[in-house]
Amino acid sequence: MTEKTFMAGFGGQGVISMGQLWVYCGMKEDLEVTFFPFYGAEKRGGIARASVIVSTEEIASPLVTVPDSAVVMNMDSLPLCEANLKQGGTMLINSSLVKVDTKRTDARVIKVPCNEIAEKLGDVKFANMVMMGALSKATGAVKLDKLEAVLKSFFGPSKHKFIPMNLKAIEEGMKAVG
């Protein structure tokens, strides 16, 4: 099994954190993993992209050029993901911010209103975790069953109080995939 995922959004949406947590959990599930980020120099509002690969085999190029799955967190990222996605690949779209349909009729399209779901949980900042839950359910590549332990080492103690909310967001994201 090799799942190559391309994640894209704008800075501040937690795209980089999502990619890191995805591969961190993958590593804890005994997979080979690689994560390569690309972000602008801006602190907020610039582009944020991540190439992430999880595999049962040795990973060749860390650069994801033809992703098996694409995560589209905002409108600006849609054309890029449409251009790169593998034939018949999975496209997960944050339908809270992407209001148009994709032109890629071959793709398996999964729309998740990440921002709305996250806001209902209490904070829009959890939108990335909602999406990661959906990605897990849609691809089955990373189960995320070790996420709680991963979050404990990923975040400093002062942020541990947010862990239950993160786990809830993952669960809601999984539920959003039919």
Added chain:
Amino acid sequence: MAAEKRLMKGNEAMGEAAVRAGCDAYFGYPITPQNELTAYMAKHMIDHKRVFIQAESEVSAINMVYGAAATGARSMTSSSSPGVSLKQEGISYACGADVPMVVINVARSGPGLGGISPAQGDYFQSTRGGGHGDYHHIVLAPKSVQEAADLTFEAFDLADEWRMPAMILADGMIGQMMEGVVLPEPKDPATRVAKPWAVGNKGKRAELNHVDSTQLVPENFEKALHARYARYDEIKRTVARWEEQHLEDADVILSAYGTSARVCLGAMQMARKLGLKVGLLRPITLWPFPEKRFGELAGKRFLVVEMSMGQMVEDVRLYTHGKSEVSFYGRCGGMIPTEEDVLAEIRRILKK
């Protein structure tokens, strides 16, 4: 119990490996895309009560390394391409004075200030002796975060053993990406190579030690250079290292190092699925170049892939002695070749 696997950036993994190798002193100056390495050392060297100095420039940092290493301390600096250019004078002096040190280059695109994206345009500078005079030093090229850690750890031993700088030639991809890594156990200081030549701490030693690259008597200097080059020959015989896959039946052998080798591995796997007989020969030591292995394969068809306009390709041509047809595919300016690009090039060459 097996050592814990950690998720780390290449830059941080190299920093931690250096700490575990017993790096006594680190001197650096910030530059993208290796900043996490300097930052890591700023925190962890001080936690370990070792020396960390952010110098006022790269030139200053390399000369601090030279001075600390001359006293026998395990010393290191890191930078990225334009910064490593500035360090070349100091590296030449260290090679002239037989001073071991570790230099990490997380290379970016050039020439000039260039860009901050990954590139492999520093091959010539690294392997030909980038400063003035007749010299070489060891150059190691990692392909993954794991190997970046392992080679950094080992570089300290190689440098001490052969009394010369050992360089890690990584690139922005290796430095910035995160992968799982099992770190080496910390080195026992008692197992370090002895340095009876080091300056300072004279104690009961009868003679004063001098560490210097100056040689004003040509007859003596020539002899000293011959002696050093005899050591280089020994290094070529014993230190050269490479990885190879599927060479036996290969109609075309891909050759690349570092990030490009990862891309070639993917291209080779895709080609094999199509029934194309493709192999991979990846130099791990760029100096000494695995020239003997390439010589044995003279006559085979080669495709060299680099993130440059073509530098290592010259060594592949040199050491296949004009008997091989050697093609080149490169991206530059911070662009990274894709597995699909390389596969297309393989198909073009094999006309399949």
